[in-house]
Amino acid sequence: MPQAVVADAVRFQYKDQSSWALDGIDLTLAEGEFAVIMGPSGAGKSTFCCTLNGLIPHFLRGRFEGRVTVLGKDTRQFRVSQLARDVGLVFQDFETQLFSTNVELEVAFGPENFGLPRAEIASRVREALSTVRLAGMERRSPTTLSGGQKQRLAIASVLSLAPRIVCMDEPTTDLDPVGKHEVFEAAARLRATRDVTMVIVEHETEEALGADRIVLMQGGRVTGDGPPRQVLADADALESAGIQPLDVVRLFRQLGEDRVPFTVDEALELMRARGWRLDGAAYARLVAQKRPPACGDPIIEVEGLRHRYASGVAALDGVDLTVREGEFVAVVGQNGSGKTTLVKHFNGLLLPTAGRVVVGGRDTRRAGVLELSKLVGYVFQNPDHQIFADTVFDEVAFGPRNFGVPPGEITRRVREALAAVGLSGYEQADPFALTKGERQRVAVASVLATQPRVIVLDEPTTGLDYREQRGMMQLIKKLNEDGHTIIVVTHTMWVVAEYAHRVVVMKDGRIMFDGPTREVFSHEEELTQAFLRPPQIVRLGNRLGHPLLTVEEARACLTKGGQGGGRLSLP
Amino acid sequence: MDVYLYLERDSAVHRMDPRSKLFVLLMVFAVAVLCNHPLPLLVLLVLVLAVGQVARVLGNLRRIWVMLATIGVLSTVIWSFWAGGRTRLAGPVELEAFLYGLATGLKLDTMIIAGMIFLSTTRNEEITAGLIKLGTPFAVSFAFSTALRLVPTFIGASVTVIQAQKSRGLDVSSGGFFSRVKKQLPMLVPVFVCAIRGTNQLAMALESKGFGAQRERTYYLEIGLGRLDYAAMVVSAALLGLTVYLKVRGWLEIPGLIR
Numbered sequence: 082m083p084q085a086v087v088a089d090a091v092r093f094q095y096k097d098q099s100s101w102a103l104d105g106i107d108l109t110l111a112e113g114e115f116a117v118i119m120g121p122s123g124a125g126k127s128t129f130c131c132t133l134n135g136l137i138p139h140f141l142r143g144r145f146e147g148r149v150t151v152l153g154k155d156t157r158q159f160r161v162s163q164l165a166r167d168v169g170l171v172f173q174d175f176e177t178q179l180f181s182t183n184v185e186l187e188v189a190f191g192p193e194n195f196g197l198p199r200a201e202i203a204s205r206v207r208e209a210l211s212t213v214r215l216a217g218m219e220r221r222s223p224t225t226l227s228g229g230q231k232q233r234l235a236i237a238s239v240l241s242l243a244p245r246i247v248c249m250d251e252p253t254t255d256l257d258p259v260g261k262h263e264v265f266e267a268a269a270r271l272r273a274t275r276d277v278t279m280v281i282v283e284h285e286t287e288e289a290l291g292a293d294r295i296v297l298m299q300g301g302r303v304t305g306d307g308p309p310r311q312v313l314a315d316a317d318a319l320e321s322a323g324i325q326p327l328d329v330v331r332l333f334r335q336l337g338e339d340r341v342p343f344t345v346d347e348a349l350e351l352m353r354a355r356g357w358r359l360d361g362a363a364y365a366r367l368v369a370q371k372r373p374p375a376c377g378d379p380i381i382e383v384e385g386l387r388h389r390y391a392s393g394v395a396a397l398d399g400v401d402l403t404v405r406e407g408e409f410v411a412v413v414g415q416n417g418s419g420k421t422t423l424v425k426h427f428n429g430l431l432l433p434t435a436g437r438v439v440v441g442g443r444d445t446r447r448a449g450v451l452e453l454s455k456l457v458g459y460v461f462q463n464p465d466h467q468i469f470a471d472t473v474f475d476e477v478a479f480g481p482r483n484f485g486v487p488p489g490e491i492t493r494r495v496r497e498a499l500a501a502v503g504l505s506g507y508e509q510a511d512p513f514a515l516t517k518g519e520r521q522r523v524a525v526a527s528v529l530a531t532q533p534r535v536i537v538l539d540e541p542t543t544g545l546d547y548r549e550q551r552g553m554m555q556l557i558k559k560l561n562e563d564g565h566t567i568i569v570v571t572h573t574m575w576v577v578a579e580y581a582h583r584v585v586v587m588k589d590g591r592i593m594f595d596g597p598t599r600e601v602f603s604h605e606e607e608l609t610q611a612f613l614r615p616p617q618i619v620r621l622g623n624r625l626g627h628p629l630l631t632v633e634e635a636r637a638c639l640t641k642g643g644q645g646g647g648r649l650s651l652p
Numbered sequence: 653m654d655v656y657l658y659l660e661r662d663s664a665v666h667r668m669d670p671r672s673k674l675f676v677l678l679m680v681f682a683v684a685v686l687c688n689h690p691l692p693l694l695v696l697l698v699l700v701l702a703v704g705q706v707a708r709v710l711g712n713l714r715r716i717w718v719m720l721a722t723i724g725v726l727s728t729v730i731w732s733f734w735a736g737g738r739t740r741l742a743g744p745v746e747l748e749a750f751l752y753g754l755a756t757g758l759k760l761d762t763m764i765i766a767g768m769i770f771l772s773t774t775r776n777e778e779i780t781a782g783l784i785k786l787g788t789p790f791a792v793s794f795a796f797s798t799a800l801r802l803v804p805t806f807i808g809a810s811v812t813v814i815q816a817q818k819s820r821g822l823d824v825s826s827g828g829f830f831s832r833v834k835k836q837l838p839m840l841v842p843v844f845v846c847a848i849r850g851t852n853q854l855a856m857a858l859e860s861k862g863f864g865a866q867r868e869r870t871y872y873l874e875i876g877l878g879r880l881d882y883a884a885m886v887v888s889a890a891l892l893g894l895t896v897y898l899k900v901r902g903w904l905e906i907p908g909l910i911r
Contacts, residue, residue, distance in 0.1 A: 195865055
């Protein structure tokens with residue numbers, strides 16, 4: 082039996098780049114195997130995916146060395162379109178890979194290209210759609226689907242070619258928690274119903290547990306390879322490779338245990354076996370000590386806000402909210418719940434259909450975006466939607482210049498803003514040549530330089546690896562400590578747990594919960610209904626009867642033996 | 653934001669062949685162009701609206717009514733003053749000029765509404781399939797429909813880019829001509845960068861799904877001319893014939909109009 086994938090000393094250097102994106106990859110995947118590839122940004126994960134179906138070396142140009150063999154075929158000898166029946170490749174960005182006007186035709190596109198008979202195509206479309214649970218949506222337009230549905234459609238559109246190898250490059254990065262879950266479920270169903278070899282590039286460590294094997298990549302090389310429980314047990318190695326370790330693994334390492342659990346259930350069992358319990362007195366001290374700092378006067382007041390788009394969609398359906406100066410607020414909720422629509426009202430990008438929004442004492446209906454933006458800075462999700470200048474200096478100076486800040490002052494502000502985001506010395510760099518994480522920082526600096534009192538950040542950590550995410554959040558935390566009011570829209574639950582003082586949960590255009598992070602996260606069941614799942618450590622805390630927000634908090638509250646004030650409630 | 657006009661309905665108009673719909677659309681355009689009097693144009697508009705009603709796609713009118721109203725009012729006003737006639741209506745405006753303005757507005761609006769109904773009842777892929785049956789090569793037809801498909805994507809990206817730059821204090825509505833042109837740069841660069849990146853990724857996705865794998869390709873979407881298609885083509889061609897006849901007899905003009 083041939084191996085599914087054999088990569089033999091594969092090196093690849095993109096045209097016009099000086100370093101090797103892949104620098105000697107040796108990897109063999111057996112047929113039917115399920116491998117998850119993990120690694121920091123720039124490790125070469127996506128590049129490796131593109132070698133599997135021949136996009137490298139045929140489509141993406143550069144220097145290619147070594148050999149990739151899929152199901153016995155040397156990828157150099159076959160065109161990408163010929164390999165399409167063997168290897169299905171799903172990309173991260175589902176928006177750009179869907180192009181049909183209805184679901185059925187999207188899935189039919191692959192088999193059409195291979196001239197399959199109509200009846201055969203019809204049965205393949207049916208089967209592919211049922212695997213990803215989109216049956217019944219044949220006539221829907223892909224643009225009307227949710228993010229998770231779109232990505233599952235993208236998966237179905239390669240499944241209809243019946244490939245024996247399916248490779249997904251960060252399929253869940255742009256999705257909300259429920260969308261992520263749907264995609265993993267579809268992947269699991271696919272493996273249960275068909276005999277496929279599966280390669281998924283993924284950042285979500287918890288989801289990687291279900292794989293046969295985890296492959297770690299760094300700097301274009303494979304730096305770790307083994308069963309998940311072996312690879313994930315080494316929390317320090319993961320962290321130094323820029324990958325988020327599992328909360329419970331980190332916790333038990335910090336507790337000094339030799340054995341580590343991987344799931345919440347396992348953690349509870351191990352705690353019981355080893356005599357760990359939650360110390361109620363310590364917990365009370367922790368809660369008192371970690372109480373959010375006192376806040377100032379209201380700076381954003383939202384009353385009875387409704388917003389209806391021109392298309393007739395009611396995105397906000399009666400929102401009341403007051404944000405005080407100095408707060409650190411996280412706005413969470415499923416895609417389409419109205420999060421972004423809400424925060425776009427804060428600097429006047431959107432105006433209320435009904436109700437009102439008062440920012441710094443001014444009704445947004447009477448003040449323009451230009452004026453409100455001096456008070457409320459808005460960092461968009463994708464830095465590529467704003468970067469245009471030749472140098473980082475000009476990019477960051479753009480805002481202050483528009484606001485008529487004098488030149489001497491601009492130089493000082495740019496210097497300060499770049500220092501704040503950790504990009505001092507990058508003034509003359511070309512922003513387009515920076516990494517995604519760095520571009521994200523430039524975007525933050527460019528808003529920071531306008532010195533707004535409130536900073537709204539839409540998904541500031543999406544598309545960044547764990548290390549970059551942490552760096553970004555530390556930066557935002559510091560801005561908050563320096564007095565800026567912070568409003569973050571995010572799907573990343575650990576970011577919320579560790580950094581936000583207050584959480585606003587949106588559902589169907591209304592606020593479902595609004596309160597201190599610890600309290601909101603204790604409503605795990607209701608959050609699940611809003612399709613949100615708290616991080617592992619929070620779920621562990623909830624099972625112990627006391628919501629914990631970080632591994633460090635858990636470490637501080639757990640004691641061994643003796644009688645404390647608290648009780649460990651085990652199922 | 654959704655800028656597709658297509659509405660999923662189960663109607664006779666939707667089921668028609670894209671080729672016959674295209675033919676009828678061209679006939680409607682021709683009739684509209686030939687008529688210069690508001691009365692026959694009104695009849696044509698009613699017919700077009702009736703088709704839209706049968707197809708149950710007139711809801712899309714909501715999305716373009718501002719444009720339709722603007723065109724209607726502007727044409728009427730401009731021609732009322734621009735053209736001349738024999739019968740005084742009010743002030744410097746003559747009845748003939750007013751009627752002509754009304755006719756021009758109706759003409760443009762009818763053509764737009766007819767186009768809207770075509771796009772509301774015909775899928776992108778059907779247009780592609782129709783073009784292929786008319787002898788266009790697949791690659792060309794596909795490029796055409798993909799271009800249509802990318803329009804909303806680019807509009808969406810442009811809206812975000814404009815919002816992002818406005819949030820950083822970009823004020824395009826002030827300043828002289830050159831400063832306004834210069835202000836387009838912060839909007840154009842990101843839109844182009846995103847467009848190039850998006851098209852590149854689309855190309856990769858197409859390749860990965862076997863685009864152009866072999867010469868012979870199946871077309872999953874079946875189109876074919878039915879009885880209704882032939883009937884519609886005959887009726888619309890007859891309508892054009894009648895219009896040409898009336899035109900030659902001079903009945904479609906406004907007597908006494910001075911342009």
